[in-house]
Every structure is written in C-alpha cells, then in structure tokens.
Amino acid sequence: MSHFIIHVGEAEDSFPCKGEQTVLHALASIHHKQIRAGCHGGGCGVCRIRILKGDFVVGCMSRDHVNNEDEASGITLACRTWPRSHLVIQPMDKLPVRLTRRFSLLQIIPDDRVNSSRDEDVEAWRS
Amino acid sequence: MAVMRLGHVRLNVLSIEEALTHYTDILGLIETSRDPDGTVYLKGWDEWDKYSVILAPSDRAGVQHIAFKVEKDAELDAYRKRIESYGLEVEEREANALPFCGRSLFLRLPSGHECFLYAEKQFVGKSVGTLNPDPWPDGLKGAGAHWLDHVMLMCEVDPARGTNKVAENVDFFGKVLDFGLAEQVVAGPQGEIQAAAWMFCTTTPHDIAFGAGPRAGLHHISFFLEDWSDILKTADLLAKHRVKVDVTPQRHGITRGATTYFFDPSGNRNETFAGLGYLSQKDMPTITWNEENLWRGIFYHTGDIIGDFLGVYT
Incomplete structure (x- = not known):
C-alpha cells in the first residue's frame, strides 16, 4: 500500500494520503480549512484544486467544473483524484x-x- | 384541466454503471428499458408508468430536464396557449420525442431549466398489480423506494442585479400551471426577496421546490418511503454501502417531512422522504419562513446553519 504526502501550497501544511484514497477523502479527516468537501462524486465542483507537482490519476469529473483546458493545466477535483506520488496542491477559489x-x-x-x-x-x- | 404530477426527471450521470447500481441496488428502483447509448429508464415499484427517472450518460452531472404529466392529451393545446400568452416560448414535440410518451410540449422555465408537459406514457403497472394486491412486492432491493416524490431546482437569485428566478418560476407555476404555493422563505430587510418556494399540484406540500443560488442547477431529487423506520433503515443501508450521506435522518420544519440526504455517484443529491407532511389544497394559506428561521425550517431539530446544504449542488 503506497503512502504519499500531500503538501498544500507552499506552506508546511501537509497530510498523508494512501494510493487508493482520494485526495479529498484524506483531507476530510483533518477538515482542511482551505478545501471544501461537497458531493464526493465529481459533480458539484466545490473541491477544485490545482496540482502543482506530482503524479496522479483522476476519475470522471463534471465538465461544468473542470473543462479540458482546466484539466490540462493541472486543475482537478480533490474527490476524483488519486495520488501516484507525493503531491503539491493549491486550493482554488471557493x-x-x-x-x-x-x-x-x-x-x-x-x-x-x-x-x-x-x-x-x-x-x-x-x- | 390539471397537471397531475411530476412525471420524471432526466439526470446526467458521469458513469452509467455506478449510477445504475446506486439507483437500483441501493434506492431500489426497477430498470424498465435501456437505449444503445447506455441511457437507462427506471421506475419505483409503486409507480405505474414506464419510468420516473432517466439516467443519461454525460460528461457533467445535474438535471437535463423535468417533465410533468397532465391529465388529458387535449389539455396540451390549452397549456400551449397559456404558456405562449404568458410570454414563454413553447415547442410541440411529436410522440416518442420523449421516449415511450405521446406528444409533448417543451419549454424553458424562467430559471432556464428544461421542462416538458406530456399526457401519455406507456403503462407498466405497479409491482403488486391491481387485483387483490399485497401491500408490497417480494424481491425489492435496497430502500425499495415507492416513487419519485419531488424535485428541487436551484435558481439564480442576485438581488444586486434584481434577478430572482425563484420568484419568476413561482409566478409561472402559479399562473400557468395552477400549482399552489405551500411554503416560502423570504429574505432581505423587508422580506422582499422570495428566496425559496415549495409548490404543489398533488395534495402533498410539494411536487417541486425552488431555491436561490448563484447559478441554475439541481438541488435534489426525492423518493418517497412509507415512514420514519424506512428512513432510518435506508440511512443504515447508505452507511453500509459507503454512500456519501449529506444529512442524517431528521425532520424538516418546512413540509414537516422526515428526510435523509445523500449523493449519487455523480454527485447529484438524492433525498428519501417520508410522511404526508400535511394535506395541501389550493385554498390553503401559504406558510412563510423568514430569513432568521430559514435553518430551523430546513433542519427542524437543531436549526444548524449548514451552508454547504445550499451551496453544494449539481
């Protein structure tokens, strides 16, 4: 079981996330103050983040909230993102x-x- | 002439397989048909028409359209005239444009949501039949939802720009479709902003509800269960299957319903709802909740402010 560290922004803020866990699921336990949890299904878009560094895979996400251009620039939904390495992420506007x-x-x-x-x-x- | 009920909703889902598992195995709806592109038609065991929910594969979540069933085909002509003279565009669609339905009227509500009116839909029948029926059928899955009860749409409201699509929808449903206004939330210093509304064409407190948000969308679709113990058991089932629960079992002040909220795998909010609430009639005075009591109206026991309940939607 892989264990990755997710860094939020440039701060020392970080939390662990298992490879089979979504970034949002890992966040939920610590109630991160800058990233909101919503529908947990890729539909509502409130957990938008930008991945600044690292490898990850994503599941289905609503194109209303992450269009192709967004996705190419590293924007994703935390609830539909699984880490494949340590990540540096940035919360988006809420x-x-x-x-x-x-x-x-x-x-x-x-x-x-x-x-x-x-x-x-x-x-x-x-x- | 009358709109009888909310006939169906067409939902966009990101994964048809996951959605189908959710709506059949967990909610207990029954698949009645499937298109080659994966679109699935579902009904509750207590419903008699071909479907009340369409799950459509899409790259986004949310509601594609809602549809109301009117009593007689000829009424569609009268509704068409009424809608046109109200000032909204309306198109007649031929039979089967809505699958398994007769001709229909298509319009965009003032809020921008797509809406159909139709009079005929293929008959399937309740799972218990009509001759000496048992009270419930064998072989139900999951919650065994009886029927699609109501839908709540989010409508754009921006007092700074003078936009209030909640109020515009209420006006349209009242004047053109003869819905009653059971309850409303008013906001603003003088209570001048109609911020949410619960409207009915049946005898329950709501067949459709409108809530205020920054953009149009779907707040939830709701399924009827018989009573409080079914609500509780369904919540157990949601936990067992690790469905994302939004609001645990409790009572609404508004409509008096017993409720649980949760999300389908695409993030569309569902509700299981039990109880009549109260008998709604067209001459019943509208119940009003002011802004300070909004959250008591939504979550009656705690009155907690849970902003995400209104801020998270598809």
Whole structure:
C-alpha cells in the first residue's frame, strides 16, 4: 500500500494520503480549512484544486467544473483524484466566497473550514 | 384541466454503471428499458408508468430536464396557449420525442431549466398489480423506494442585479400551471426577496421546490418511503454501502417531512422522504419562513446553519 504526502501550497501544511484514497477523502479527516468537501462524486465542483507537482490519476469529473483546458493545466477535483506520488496542491477559489458576494441570504458560515485568505474580499463586498 | 404530477426527471450521470447500481441496488428502483447509448429508464415499484427517472450518460452531472404529466392529451393545446400568452416560448414535440410518451410540449422555465408537459406514457403497472394486491412486492432491493416524490431546482437569485428566478418560476407555476404555493422563505430587510418556494399540484406540500443560488442547477431529487423506520433503515443501508450521506435522518420544519440526504455517484443529491407532511389544497394559506428561521425550517431539530446544504449542488 503506497503512502504519499500531500503538501498544500507552499506552506508546511501537509497530510498523508494512501494510493487508493482520494485526495479529498484524506483531507476530510483533518477538515482542511482551505478545501471544501461537497458531493464526493465529481459533480458539484466545490473541491477544485490545482496540482502543482506530482503524479496522479483522476476519475470522471463534471465538465461544468473542470473543462479540458482546466484539466490540462493541472486543475482537478480533490474527490476524483488519486495520488501516484507525493503531491503539491493549491486550493482554488471557493464557492462560499462567491455565494456570499452575490447573495446575502447565505451568511458567512462560522466554521473554520470555510474561512480563507479571501474572506477580506467578502468583508469588502459586504461593507 | 390539471397537471397531475411530476412525471420524471432526466439526470446526467458521469458513469452509467455506478449510477445504475446506486439507483437500483441501493434506492431500489426497477430498470424498465435501456437505449444503445447506455441511457437507462427506471421506475419505483409503486409507480405505474414506464419510468420516473432517466439516467443519461454525460460528461457533467445535474438535471437535463423535468417533465410533468397532465391529465388529458387535449389539455396540451390549452397549456400551449397559456404558456405562449404568458410570454414563454413553447415547442410541440411529436410522440416518442420523449421516449415511450405521446406528444409533448417543451419549454424553458424562467430559471432556464428544461421542462416538458406530456399526457401519455406507456403503462407498466405497479409491482403488486391491481387485483387483490399485497401491500408490497417480494424481491425489492435496497430502500425499495415507492416513487419519485419531488424535485428541487436551484435558481439564480442576485438581488444586486434584481434577478430572482425563484420568484419568476413561482409566478409561472402559479399562473400557468395552477400549482399552489405551500411554503416560502423570504429574505432581505423587508422580506422582499422570495428566496425559496415549495409548490404543489398533488395534495402533498410539494411536487417541486425552488431555491436561490448563484447559478441554475439541481438541488435534489426525492423518493418517497412509507415512514420514519424506512428512513432510518435506508440511512443504515447508505452507511453500509459507503454512500456519501449529506444529512442524517431528521425532520424538516418546512413540509414537516422526515428526510435523509445523500449523493449519487455523480454527485447529484438524492433525498428519501417520508410522511404526508400535511394535506395541501389550493385554498390553503401559504406558510412563510423568514430569513432568521430559514435553518430551523430546513433542519427542524437543531436549526444548524449548514451552508454547504445550499451551496453544494449539481
């Protein structure tokens, strides 16, 4: 059983992921603050990440969220991505930020999973 | 003249094999037909028409169209006139354009979702038949879902731009298709934004629901189970098969239904729903939930704010 290390961005943030585990599944246990979990089936697109370094395989993903161009540039969904080496990944922009920007019914959720460096964008928009 | 019920939904799935296993082995729907391209037609054991769910292979998830069954073929002509005079485009499609169905009307709802009206669909019959039937058939798989109960669509709402497709759909379904408005959520400082709505053509609190989001999509399709113990047992089954459960068994304030939410293998949200809720009639006053009580309406026991429940959809 292969055991890989996933590094998130340039930070020292990292977590282990087995070869038969999806990146999202490995993340779920640590509630990573910058990557959201959604449908776990490649359909909703909230767990978009970019793979900066390393080998991986992907399963079916909705082209609404990862088109061919995205895929070629290393964008994938964490729920449909299995590592084949250590990986360096980068979280992509997150749905709650876009949602709160456009629709005030959905308040910022008091959950550290969805706080991000982009929360200042939301604050700026709300004020 | 009346829309009788939600006749079917056509779902896009990323893997037909995985989807079929999910909808037959776990939900207990029954395969009734299959196209050469892999498209599969399914029904619940308690339904009598050929299908209520179409699974279509696709490179994206979500709903391709929804379809309502009207009572008589001649009504399609009347609905066509009504839709046109309301100001929406409508096309008549010949018989079998919707597989196993008579002629149909095709339109795009104000929210952009594709919708059909049809009057005839091939009859198959309930699994228990109609002569001295048993209450349930042998050989059911999984949850043994009775029927497709309702669908919830996400509709674009952006107060800053004055866009509210929830309200536009409600207006259309009320004025043109004679649906009743059972419940609504209102938001904004004066409660001026209709942010969600539950509408009916049968006697249950909803046959279709609309929720507000940044883009059009599918929030969930829901299947009827008899009671709370079926809801609980189905949740056991989901756990046993490692299906991604979104919301564990509980009660909605809105519609009073008992519920469990989970995702199919393509990420389309499913619900198993039990209970009548209450008797809905056209003269019943609409129930309103304000923004502060939105989450109590959705998750009645805890009232927890679970933003992903509205933010994650296909």
